[in-house]
Amino acid sequence: MADTLPEPASRTATKKDTSPEPGPGSEPAPELGELSLSEWHAHVGKMTGIGFLTIARRLPALVSQAVRLAWLASPRDTLTAITLSMLAGVFTAFGLLATTGVLSALFEAGPTPERVMAALPSLIVVGAAGTLRTLMQAGAGWAQSRLDPQVSRIAEERLYGLTSQVGLAAFDDPDFHDALQRARSRGVAMADVVVGTTINVLTAIIGIIAAAGVLGVLHPVLLPLLVLAVLPDAWAAIRSARMRYTTMYALIPASRRKWIIAELLAEREPAAEVRSFTMRGFLMRMYDAVATAEQSILLGLARRQTFTKVVGEALGGVGTAIVYVALGVLLAVGAVPLAVAGTAVLAIRSGQTYLANLMYATNRLYEEGLYFTDFLDFCADAESRLGSERSGQAPETFKRITAEDVVFTYPGSGTPALQGVSVRIDRGEVIALVGENGSGKTTLAKILSGLYEPDSGHVRWDGTDLAEVDPDQLRQRIAVIAQDHTRWPLTARHNISMGTDKGEPALISAAEVAGADQVVAELPHGYGTLLDRRFKDGQELSGGQWQRIAVARGFHRDAPLLICDEPTAALDARAEHALFERIRRHADGRTVLLITHRLASVRYADRIYVLDHGRVTEEGTHDQLIAVDGLYADLYSLQARAYSA
Numbered sequence: 001m002a003d004t005l006p007e008p009a010s011r012t013a014t015k016k017d018t019s020p021e022p023g024p025g026s027e028p029a030p031e032l033g034e035l036s037l038s039e040w041h042a043h044v045g046k047m048t049g050i051g052f053l054t055i056a057r058r059l060p061a062l063v064s065q066a067v068r069l070a071w072l073a074s075p076r077d078t079l080t081a082i083t084l085s086m087l088a089g090v091f092t093a094f095g096l097l098a099t100t101g102v103l104s105a106l107f108e109a110g111p112t113p114e115r116v117m118a119a120l121p122s123l124i125v126v127g128a129a130g131t132l133r134t135l136m137q138a139g140a141g142w143a144q145s146r147l148d149p150q151v152s153r154i155a156e157e158r159l160y161g162l163t164s165q166v167g168l169a170a171f172d173d174p175d176f177h178d179a180l181q182r183a184r185s186r187g188v189a190m191a192d193v194v195v196g197t198t199i200n201v202l203t204a205i206i207g208i209i210a211a212a213g214v215l216g217v218l219h220p221v222l223l224p225l226l227v228l229a230v231l232p233d234a235w236a237a238i239r240s241a242r243m244r245y246t247t248m249y250a251l252i253p254a255s256r257r258k259w260i261i262a263e264l265l266a267e268r269e270p271a272a273e274v275r276s277f278t279m280r281g282f283l284m285r286m287y288d289a290v291a292t293a294e295q296s297i298l299l300g301l302a303r304r305q306t307f308t309k310v311v312g313e314a315l316g317g318v319g320t321a322i323v324y325v326a327l328g329v330l331l332a333v334g335a336v337p338l339a340v341a342g343t344a345v346l347a348i349r350s351g352q353t354y355l356a357n358l359m360y361a362t363n364r365l366y367e368e369g370l371y372f373t374d375f376l377d378f379c380a381d382a383e384s385r386l387g388s389e390r391s392g393q394a395p396e397t398f399k400r401i402t403a404e405d406v407v408f409t410y411p412g413s414g415t416p417a418l419q420g421v422s423v424r425i426d427r428g429e430v431i432a433l434v435g436e437n438g439s440g441k442t443t444l445a446k447i448l449s450g451l452y453e454p455d456s457g458h459v460r461w462d463g464t465d466l467a468e469v470d471p472d473q474l475r476q477r478i479a480v481i482a483q484d485h486t487r488w489p490l491t492a493r494h495n496i497s498m499g500t501d502k503g504e505p506a507l508i509s510a511a512e513v514a515g516a517d518q519v520v521a522e523l524p525h526g527y528g529t530l531l532d533r534r535f536k537d538g539q540e541l542s543g544g545q546w547q548r549i550a551v552a553r554g555f556h557r558d559a560p561l562l563i564c565d566e567p568t569a570a571l572d573a574r575a576e577h578a579l580f581e582r583i584r585r586h587a588d589g590r591t592v593l594l595i596t597h598r599l600a601s602v603r604y605a606d607r608i609y610v611l612d613h614g615r616v617t618e619e620g621t622h623d624q625l626i627a628v629d630g631l632y633a634d635l636y637s638l639q640a641r642a643y644s645a
Helices: 037-047 052-073 075-107 112-163 168-172 174-187 190-218 222-250 252-266 271-276 280-332 338-385 441-448 471-476 492-497 504-514 516-521 543-557 573-586 622-628 631-644
Strands: 400-408 418-426 430-434 456-461 478-482 561-565 591-595 607-612 615-620
Touching (some): 052 075, 052 190, 075 190, 112 174, 112 190, 174 190, 174 252, 174 338, 190 222, 222 252, 252 280, 271 280, 418 441, 418 591, 430 441, 441 561, 478 543, 504 516, 543 573, 607 622
Antiparallel strands (some): 400 418
């Protein structure tokens, strides 16, 4: 049965904001967006068909996945934990069976000293079995504690290995982001928990088998009574876990939205604009709307879980009473002797303890296993996005790059960003892509650099189709200077070299050509300065200084193709002119693909492609395009008039 979600309280009211009340024309009321009830129910539908038997069928597969992951992390520790847990169960059975001998000797007629002496051998067996069981459990616990960090490392490496390898277009897919959020928030963190809980489940099952085996030996009727005592608890545990997962799964969009708002309130990068535009009140109201809706749902979950637990414990108490009444009847009619009845009580108590442990472990395994399954599902989806392995070698260089009838559509978009685009780039040329925002310039550049794969069409370096070559090899032949470059929290050296080891001369040469040497000269520790003020002794750079570091990064790659995507966006006029002069000098003998809105910078390009709504509408030199008097001429005239006004 599906658990319905209550209407979020924040859809009708929110907590009082301590900020001044907004006046007319000030901050608008927050829009909840992803908190719409319909989207919640779309997620809830995933869990509606899950019942007790379904869970029982799924647990073996989950246990198998956990054991495989544990084995991958450490075969020795996995084998040790399972083997010692099994041995602990064996010694539990020996101890219970030996208890029958102890009780039989003590209940015999005769002097007490003689009865004690008769029970002594069985007592020794009980003591030895208990000691060995304790040692085995301690050894299993030690092996399990060793497994936890190893499993965490393996899971994290798998997750981040895939996220850093999957195609860039995946990050434009909202479904991919939701799956990634689930995998990162709890999925990967549950890997070691699931493995540890799996071992606990196996331990509890072995203990139950030991107790059940003893009860079966003592009297067959006692075995089904043991199951009756704990069945209600099992029902309550499974139902509670299902309720929680259903609710938490439904809250994923809300949690992601709340996390994003929290980042805006707490991170350094947006801090200035939050204050400049007095966004605090608006963001706090939006945060409160999401948090209040989330709180309402979680309070409802707590209420439903508590009711389920009370019902389960009440029914469990009735089952336990039935067990002991039945045992008393068996004893009264002489079906079992007193010594066997005493051992049966101990076996039932032991079995109940193991069953309680099993229910707790199963509950946790199922609940956390659902999040672990999110991790596994994400990894499977990410692996499917990697495509087939390419064995082709990327060319060292080229005479001509051609894009033929390239079509590309972003995930979730109904309109292609590129529609049948064809361009050519000859070695040594400076090619410019121009057009208005959203025309497809950057998308085309990312396809030419191997970051996106076209839906159709081909990109070739001479006769080599890039769809057949190793993308990492290809990217080593391409240098990119992007407008939205990453400000890596690394040293200045690593911000330029990007983990490569070409030596000090190459580092210094790239910095000098880009003008980044002047930036580094002002840093307290030179190239060893950490460029992140959030850390001790870290330094922050201005936008223009970061731009020079990014340019040096591109020059340091020293690749046959240099792609410059709005490289001067953060520079003043003098610095922009100097940078383009540096690019021209650095481009001597290399091929440059230049993307810019500042058309004065592309006048001397060998060829200019004008894009409009994903299509190449004009092609030629500056003079040719001016003569055509089309979109390029219009844009150039607009900018020229702005400068001459």
